[in-house]
Amino acid sequence: MELKIIDDQGQSQATIAASDALFGREFNRALVHQIVTAYQANGRRGTRAQKARGDVRHSGKKPWRQKGTGRARAGDTASPLWRGGGRIFPNLPDENFAQKVNRKMYRAGMCSILSQLAREDRLKVVDSFVVEAPKTRLLARKIKEMGLESALVITDSVDHNLYLSARNLANVEVRDVDHADPVSLVHFRNVILTRKAVARFEELLK
Numbered sequence: 001m002e003l004k005i006i007d008d009q010g011q012s013q014a015t016i017a018a019s020d021a022l023f024g025r026e027f028n029r030a031l032v033h034q035i036v037t038a039y040q041a042n043g044r045r046g047t048r049a050q051k052a053r054g055d056v057r058h059s060g061k062k063p064w065r066q067k068g069t070g071r072a073r074a075g076d077t078a079s080p081l082w083r084g085g086g087r088i089f090p091n092l093p094d095e096n097f098a099q100k101v102n103r104k105m106y107r108a109g110m111c112s113i114l115s116q117l118a119r120e121d122r123l124k125v126v127d128s129f130v131v132e133a134p135k136t137r138l139l140a141r142k143i144k145e146m147g148l149e150s151a152l153v154i155t156d157s158v159d160h161n162l163y164l165s166a167r168n169l170a171n172v173e174v175r176d177v178d179h180a181d182p183v184s185l186v187h188f189r190n191v192i193l194t195r196k197a198v199a200r201f202e203e204l205l206k
Contacts (some may be wrong), residue, residue, distance in 0.1 A: 035109035053086035134164035156196035
């Protein structure tokens with residue numbers, strides 16, 4: 001498969017040979033949904049907590065006598081049936097949301113995403129992507145000159161100037177290949193890959 005290489009003005013200059021298994025795979029919607037959902041779930045922290053019956057503040061006194069009132073039996077006001085009572089199955093802070101995805105499935109899903117990006121012409125390949133100084137305006141101007149509004153920039157190794165320049169841009173994010181994830185790939189409208197990043201992807205996802 002051939003991928004177009006663009007210059008700093010977004011114009012196609014040449015092509016690069018790429019693996020069909022990585023950039024020419026059919027789109028598997030169910031698999032992509034599974035790995036995206038699993039990635040988000042695995043990054044979720046158990047921060048919510050609810051009170052059980054023994055955790056709520058209440059009186060230990062029996063609300064009314066057992067018989068003769070015509071009302072249902074009640075032992076204390078901490079019952080989950082009562083307003084202000086504890087929960088039957090409360091959420092706990094140590095709740096685990098992790099989902100297991102096999103390595104082969106994850107690689108296939110990443111290849112499916114990259115292939116769809118290339119098919120929709122949302123995948124841009126450049127020889128290199130650097131900025132002269134850690135200035136946000138330099139990177140913003142570079143992205144604008146390429147005719148893009150938002151982009152995920154993936155390089156083989158993150159340049160320090162490039163990383164600092166992208167921190168204050170809400171529509172631009174910089175990653176290296178080792179930290180590329182399915183959520184970021186589907187989130188951004190355009191993905192910019194360097195030539196070395198393409199080779200690195202082929203090495204990792206083969």
